[in-house]
Amino acid sequence: MKKIGFLSFGHWSPSPHSQTRSAADALLQSIDLAVAAEELGADGAYFRVHHFARQLASPxxxxxxxxxxxxxxxxxxxxxxxxxxxxxxxxxxxxxADLIAGGRLQLGISRGSPEQVIDGWRYFGFRPAEGETDSDMARHSAEILLDVLRGEGFARPNPRPMFPNPPGLLRLEPHSEGLRDRIWWGAGSNATAVWAAEKGMNLQSSTLKDDEDGRPFHVQQAEQIRKYREAWKAAGHAREPRISVSRSIFALTDDRDRAYFGHGNQEDDQVGFIDEKTRAIFGRSYAAEPGLLVKQLAQDEGIAEADTLLLTVPNQLGVEYNAHVIEAILTQVAPALGWR
Structure with a gap:
């Protein structure tokens, strides 16, 4: 049984064709869509983070x-x-945030993707140490995060504090028990998926990854997931990991769906370069009548290997339409694939 949620990039645009025209719209509509998705029975509401862009940023x-x-x-x-x-x-x-949500936070973190500005993290006051890359810096920060989320004391207390301290070294507060096991790493390659497994993080695999052998995207993604599972087992972690994949999937059930997505423009993988050195493969989108969608998705090896499917949604089409997109998948496609 898979979990199914949505993933929103939270775009906004002042265009008259957009129903999300400001940052306030993007934020408030994101909350409304989470509420609507819960009412529909979806399992997750996930959000992408981009800086220096008209998209969701501070999560x-x-x-x-x-x-x-x-x-x-x-x-x-x-x-x-x-x-x-x-x-x-x-x-x-x-x-x-996890305490407010009652222990429902699932934090996906990563090195990130190419951003709107050159080395945008430098404007935030961060720069790699001597001999490191920005990817090294991201992984080092992730390791620190994982360490402090264990909830163990590490900071020497002031002998004359303003308020009484518990005995011993102090930890960060507020601490939310169990959050450490709900950290996911967004892996763009097989190697970083293996590294995430070794560090005890869950795995997020998106709609693109490094093109490592020229095979179709979903086949390469399935191989990435298998390598992750092998590394997890070798590391000897006590719990079972979770693995998500993202897809753009639209069930064509009415005239709106067919007008927006019924043109068959993205039925093949695409290959390109996300930077000067990295050849990447972008997975296809799915848009078809529900019966055909079931057959197509049943052949997607990446989806078959994962336990969680995140549906990327066109948030600028508004909350009502996106709730319709989610409901159509949950009611007319997912049950035939074994969801609940």
Missing amino acids: FPLLAAAGAKTSRIEIGTAVIDMRYENPLYMAEDAGA
């Missing part, structure tokens, strides 16, 4: 608000770019 106020407005659905990210994060401050924000 924790949104996660806390969505957590306060809902009661069951998982609230998460896919992903937070760790090149921009102070991991200790992030641990405090994450602990607070």
Whole structure:
């Protein structure tokens, strides 16, 4: 049985064709969509983080608000770019948001993707140490985050504090028990998936990855997931990991669906370069009548290997239409694939 949630990039645009014309619209509609998705029976509401863009950026106020407005659905990210994060401050924000949500936070983190500006993390006050890359910096910050989320004391207390301290070294507060096991790493390659397994993080695999052998995207993604599972088992972790994949999937059930997505423009994988050195493969989108969708998705090896499916949604089409998109998948496609 798979979990199915949505993933929103939270775009906004002043265009008259957009129903999400401001940052306030993007944030408030994100909360409303999380509430609607929970009412429809979806399992997760996930949000992407981009800096210097007309998209969702600072995740924790949104996660806390969505957590306060809902009661069951998982609230998460896919992903937070760790090149921009102070991991200790992030641990405090994450602990607070998770407590507000009652332990439902699922935090996807990663090295991030190419951004709107050159080396944007430098404007946030971060730069790699001597001999490191920005990817090294992101992984180092992730390791610090994982360490402090264990909830063990590490800071020497002031002998004359303003308020009484518990005995021993102090930890960051607020601490949310169990959050450490709900950290996911967004892996763009087989190697980083293996590294995530070794570190005890869950795995998020999106709609693109490094093109490592020229095979179709979903086949390469399935191989990535198998390598992750092998590394997890070899590391000897006590719990079972979770693995999500993202897809753009639209069931064509009415004239709106067919007008928006019924043109068959993205039925093949695409290959390109996300930077000067990295050849990437982008997975296809799915848009078809529900019966045909079931057959197509049953052949997707990446989906078959994962336990969680995140549906990327066109948030600028508004909450009502996106709720319709989610409901169509949950009611007319997912049950035939074994969901519940």
